[in-house]
Amino acid sequence: MIIMSVPRFWRQQVARYNLVGTHCKKCGEYFYPPRDMCPDCRREGEIEDFKFKGTGEIVTYTVIHTAAEGFEGQTPYVLGIIKLDEGPQLTTQIIGIADEMEIGMKVKPVFRKLGEDGESGMIYYGTKFVPA
């Protein structure tokens, strides 16, 4: 079971489905997850929505053998940090065979089930990554 309220997931849904983050037009920085305010430009910043291409590379990864509740059925699986081509880094599941993963490997996004709230609750969908 994933402890996440339905409204909380729904608010982040478009960001999770379509990798929509933000971009500061003033300094050029990209943010994912989206930020409403540029931490450098502060009030001078000009934030706009930005849809990331989704391609990037593996910065680092680990193989999960002892999973958190709700993910027991998926072990072993790979959890990693991806650096998107535009700059932001995010923690995500990387689909594929653990032995074939490498730091620096190019990845692309896929649409997958992130989890579900038991058998009767909501199913959470979003983006994971696969070797490109």
Added chain:
Amino acid sequence: MTVGIVSYGAYIPRYRIKIEDIARVWGDDADILKAGLMVNEKSVPDVDEDAATIAVEAARSAVSRSNLDAQRIGAVYTGSESHPYAVKPTSTIVAEAVGATPVMTAADFEFACKAGTAAIQTCMGMVSSGMIDLGLAIGADVAQGAPGDALEYTAAAGGAAYVIGNKESELAAIIEDTYSFTTDTPDFWRREGMPYPEHGGRFTGEPGYFKHVIGASEGLMSKLDTKPEDYDYAVFHQPNGKFPSRAASMLGFSKEQIKPGLVVTRLGNTYSGSCMMGIAATLDQAEPGDRIFATAFGSGAGGDSFSITVTDKIEEIRNNTTTVEELLADPIYADYAMYAKHKGKIRIA
């Protein structure tokens, strides 16, 4: 008014299981099964894939193939036997994930294996009437088959999506006409809350598949005054390799005509995705001017036939995204234990 396919896309999970691996578990003879079914292996979803994720991947492939503005899509209809929710549309998930929301209509379709082609027909009507600019019709399934049942040898996972429009300059293929043949025939069903479908065994053949596939196919050719020789390719619903091959021969189509679309031998039966995957595989190879005859079948029962002519536009869009052949290549083979894990047949808690 001209109506047709603006774009199309397909998705197949990367995992496969061979018939031998399933037969070993149930003590069946794999060689007899492979010869009888004309299926060698079937696709298996990953642990985090379902009909919604497959529908999204197929729809995104269709949108990117012709690089179209998803905001033009006025209707999203997803046909499946394995919608993840009993109540809550798969189609809204797809629409959000392709960026078609919010000014659009959506609904989920169910008609066993032909819900996706029913969605195509609905979109054809809606673009023809001017109700919408473009319609997105999808057939996607993580097909269910009870462990040990004959269906387990073929029930696979995959989907295909079609963007239907009516602006002739945009069409990669013109749908000249469609024809349906429908009766109330209880050859296959799944009751509410039940995990696996039931079927009438041999009863699914003659009164189910063949009656409706032949009925729809002959009906369309008679309506259009066409013959099998007028078509370069033909696709029939593929619950196994034998049924479409036999239907083709009964109607007078040759083995060569059905060859490009007969993906079932390496894919299995993707239920709502089956015929639509065959059409996609055929479009991947067809030349401008080629004619494709296609008939989907859904238990319950009905057949939807389509007469399609490929246009010059196909060459512009064809190679913009993954082809069915590329999706079939480079699989990861799962044994029965891995397959059981992926299909959720192992209960953890």
